[in-house]
Amino acid sequence: SSASQTGKKAKIIAVANQKGGVGKTTTAINLATAMAAVKKKVLILDLDPQGNASTGFGIDRHAREITSYDVVLGAAPFGDAIIDSGVPGLSIIPSTIDLSGADLELAELPHRNFRLRYAMEKAQARAEYDYILIDCPPSLSLLTINALVAADSVLVPLQCEFFALEGLSLLLKTIEQVRGSLNPKLTINGVVLTMFDKRNNLSEQVAGDVRDFLGDKVYQTVIPRNVRVSEAPSHGKPALLYDHRCVGSQAYIKLARELLGRDRKMAA
Numbered sequence: 001s002s003a004s005q006t007g008k009k010a011k012i013i014a015v016a017n018q019k020g021g022v023g024k025t026t027t028a029i030n031l032a033t034a035m036a037a038v039k040k041k042v043l044i045l046d047l048d049p050q051g052n053a054s055t056g057f058g059i060d061r062h063a064r065e066i067t068s069y070d071v072v073l074g075a076a077p078f079g080d081a082i083i084d085s086g087v088p089g090l091s092i093i094p095s096t097i098d099l100s101g102a103d104l105e106l107a108e109l110p111h112r113n114f115r116l117r118y119a120m121e122k123a124q125a126r127a128e129y130d131y132i133l134i135d136c137p138p139s140l141s142l143l144t145i146n147a148l149v150a151a152d153s154v155l156v157p158l159q160c161e162f163f164a165l166e167g168l169s170l171l172l173k174t175i176e177q178v179r180g181s182l183n184p185k186l187t188i189n190g191v192v193l194t195m196f197d198k199r200n201n202l203s204e205q206v207a208g209d210v211r212d213f214l215g216d217k218v219y220q221t222v223i224p225r226n227v228r229v230s231e232a233p234s235h236g237k238p239a240l241l242y243d244h245r246c247v248g249s250q251a252y253i254k255l256a257r258e259l260l261g262r263d264r265k266m267a268a
């Protein structure tokens, strides 16, 4: 259906941080699930060769016939790669380890930074969803650049540990460069503090520094470290479905509320 029929125009958010293990995938999965729970139509694009977002929804390998690799390389149209996530209102484009070769292949292609953007535009992907979340790989590779070029904004999950601010500066510099050349409209959606441990003084201190540095770009909602959240992927379920009452799930519901509230305010 066309944009005029659905009236939708998805906001595209890249969930990015070049550091691995900071909560990108967990945030993409649970934020998307929380949004879908309040009747938003959401698509997750798994752009990490590790395919953790796909696994996190319990999508097994042989169900991943057409993947983000095919989309980025132009071997299949964007729409053909979309499958059901098992969560109502939430779809996913899965990935497999094939995607690990994409960076080298992309480097040889024309419009190498714009492949994802063009694929989404051609498919009028925005017309079908309220939000499209791109789960980026842990690098500043061509794949991540493709995500930053296709996106409206970047959501940065940040773990409050010793080198967090250094990593953040590098990411912000990259975003600035992309804005300066490839995607002038790219904004910072926000920074979300993840795996927060309030018994750890360093966590508190880093959180304070991040808030001093970025002000209200940092979400009020903080995601605590929570065992239930880390168990959920091995059950092939978002934490929100595995145990919606645990503090981690509740934090992601709050984060979704905060994000949607900000967007409503901007639209008003």
Ligand code: ADP
Pocket: 019, 020, 021, 022, 023, 024, 025, 026, 027, 052, 138, 194, 195, 196, 223, 224, 225, 226, 227, 229, 230, 231, 233, 248
């Ligand atoms: P990334 O995508 O940035 O590499 P992940 O989202 O995969 O990071 O998270 C890294 C690891 O930390 C995973 O094992 C995940 O289950 C775990 N994890 C993420 N968020 C939390 C949390 N709030 N509490 C406990 N474990 C978490």
Ligand code: MG
Pocket: 024, 025, 026, 048, 052, 135, 136
């Ligand atoms: Mg990940």
